[in-house]
Amino acid sequence: MALASSVLWLIAACAGGGEEPPRYRNVLFISMDTTRADHLGLYGNAEVKTPAIDALGAEGVVFDACMSAAATTLASHTSLLTGTYPLRHGVTRNGFQVSPENELLQEVLRDAGFYCAAVLGSAALTHKSGLDQGFDHYDDDFDLAAEAGGRDQDQRSAADVTERLLSHVDEVLQRRKSDQSVPDRMFLVAHYFDPHAPYAPGAEMAQRYGVEPMVGDFDDIEQAVQSQQARILRGPAAEGLTAAQANMPLGQQSVIQKGLNEPLVRRAAGVPTKMGRTLARLYAGEVTRTDDAIGTLLAGLAARGVLKDTLVVLTADHGETFWEHGNFWNHGLWVSQTDVHVPLILRFPDGRGAGRRVDTSVSGVDVMPTILEALGLVEARAGDVEPAHGRSLMPAIEGLALGDRATFSEATQPGPILEVAPDGATLPWGNARKPQAVRLGDWKLIDAGYLGLQQLFHLGRDPGERTDLLAPGASPLSEEARGALADLQLALSRWRASASPKTSAFDPSQIDTLRGLGYTEGQRK
Template sequence: MLIQRAILTWWPTLAYKSVPPITIQLPPNLAAADKLPTPRGSLAGANVVLVTLDTTRADRLGCYGNQHIRTPNLDDLAARGVLFKHALAPNPSTLPSHASILTGLYPFHHGARANGIFQLADKQTTLAELLSQAGYATAAFLSATVLDSRYGLAQGFGHYDDDMSEGRELLWLGGLERTGDKTTDHALKWLRGNADQKFFMWVHLYDPHSPTTPPEPYASEYAELPYDGEIAFVDEQVGRLLFELDKLGLTDNTLVVVVGDHGEGLGQHKEWSHGFMLYDATLQVPMIMACGSRMKGVHIDQTVSSADVTPTVLSLLGLDVPNGLDGVDLASSVPSERALYFDNLEGLSEWGLAPLLGVYMAPFKYIWGPQPELYDLSTDPFETRDVIQTQAQTATRLKTQLQSFFGQDLAAAAFAAPTQQLSSDELHKLQALGYAGAGLGNQPPTTPLPDPKTHMDLVLRVEMALMRGDQGSPADAAAALEKLAAKHPDVLAVYRNLGDVYRQMGEYEKARGAYEQCRKLRPDLP
């Protein structure tokens, strides 16, 4: 059945009214635990289904405390499995975060540090490769071009379905997103044909990513916040996967891992999307593990990383965990005193904004950048009170901790030269999904770059202009961007996006002029 989707206008109309974050409240029937209830090797021979939820905040799911959404399938999975209260992604962008999930390494170590211009090198070992070596049939089903095979994540998968030919068209840029129902259709077909052997299946669901256009009945039910409607739609697809496992008699012998790749700003810290800053709004993700009746319903309160997925899965299956991983085996223990690291190059590659690095050591998070910040998440979970002035010693200690991981020269560590060269057609496909990837030069910037915090209002205005294009009004998008270019003549991203809009309108001379202005502003870009 063809699901019709309409472009909704909620995002621009809510432009300066952020969606209030929800304090995490876990289901009362979940018992507290300090490690997984299933020890190493207890799931030997089990199948593995990994579901990654793109752009999904933990606090928008019912099992994490959102009382205004229906996510019955994820809620049920959490009720009979393990729910991680505070799981953090190591990067607020799709490719870096997924590479961490599949390798157990932070982006600084696996090298795929931003969308579109980086790839996971062949020298890295993925979970799919290790399970394939252990005799598993492996398959992946992707929902967006940003994860297609050229970026290195296909390593180890016998079947890698990244065909977006049946994807929906994103207005004025062309479509390269496959909706979750279609991706799930392909996954179910493969599952039915491989149910008689050990398998590892990865399903990527992209729907909560902007533009948020849920199908009915979710469009009507969640008209005030279609982002929640997309999550409810994704929950339905997860339910279809779980139902099929049950129908095939595989539920008690299939480890299901559901994890978000990153969150979404929804207006917190003036960030509506993601990829610019390192607050929990875009780093905290849902993370659930279950295996039928074999993992009793518990919650783990200690902070964990999505990079823990690979070592934990290997441990539960009784397979060797490679040395040198950044992630830890949560089946053995969940460290209460542990440093978790983050980085972010997306603002640099797309906007020429300063890259950021961060470290979390309970209860503090330190963010390094042009204006370093420090937050005490035990008393300020939404990071609204920067305490760096009153907690100078703590800030110094965490900066030293950050340097112990990234090296003494944090500025050099925050930069990385691209590893993937794109054709103009490939770049266009990524731009259609909102991954502009203007590029990085081959050398670190020689002049100070703007702090992302200072540009969030402008980012919002550019994103609102592009949303007008998604609503079918590219001329309005161009007019809005022209006004922004006149007001901000030194901002690369304004001209780059204006050039993209002109090009889609067929105004090629105007597009060329906008791109030439980009070249004048940043001659170091490839």
């Protein structure tokens, strides 16, 4: 049955009584920007220290195979809060605007009697994006200004996000004492931006990870990008390339503006440079610093008596490729696991499902329907939902088999150059020509329309996506692989056919704040 809109979910629940389960009085939604699942302790990384998140996972349900809906901040967050993919909600990339035709999670919860508040870490989610619709309080007052030249975004530190959210909770709790109109249930959103480039965790954290105090700024990242690209496009490694391929300009902005080429995709060896290793350690420091802030937030809510009644959901909008694949030090150009494999943890205040691990592939679009069912705001649904919508994960939380279902992700770069058809015609949705991924079980297909290539991986045997079974010169596909490829291609075709995007347009007033990281490439010309 298609979950056409959250309005219908509420109607269905109210028709059946819609009683509020008091044990889940509040919801805390923690969003970590640019956070790879494989850089958290509970996902098997022994080097990156994330004790607060690890403890949260031990008390909750951990999903081991969650795929981000899109490899950029605004499009992914819109999917998280609508339960739909970009080909339905319409947001192509950062700088676009969320159509008011979308109904977001906070709007559903506000109508159900929740006070909704968000504290944001990055201007990618500014109120100009329209993501603020339905919030009673939307704090995007950033205290760290963009670099001169627009090479960074207005943002704030993880510690400040925590401090501002706890301070606002205090205000709400105080107001409740004298104003009975203030709802006694809260939906709280904390968005942490620190793991995003530039990687500047501070001297103490850098030293903890064996790096001399330094800032992993955009010049350092550019050096790492160009060094990796040169290994493929210059010198002996460039044998067999066309002149255009071998002579393409090096640097991150070149591929952000015009896209990757086949040699960058197929010939990336996955070997880091010295600068790359340093940047990875600084990134780890940023993740640990964010974990510290999350720990402080959880402890602060516990001290205020709020956490004991709160369902906690922690996830990330997307990951970050380092040296592993040809989209070096980027998260918008491709859809490898480094880009789209993200954490997902649900911790219930009554210990429901505590300690359970779920290895079925799920998606960020599943978060909204899961929260609504957990709160009793939607009846349990049997059968499949259409491919453009998420499904509730509550059966898995109860220990039941979830059943394999195709999950999808899409790249958002390059921007304007690919957002119209070659003949100038309108596309089914903004990212239709950009790389897309579909996963079903352990099999994953990447389809990059603008490059005319596909990649096939078996993630169970090849979690790092080093062996593309469709690469030129690869061995003939096994019967299993041929069947999987046909299933994946069919699922991707059906998903694309479900495109019906709501109206969204790029907001040129955001260019100055978003320029430089590839978070915007400007308007269509």
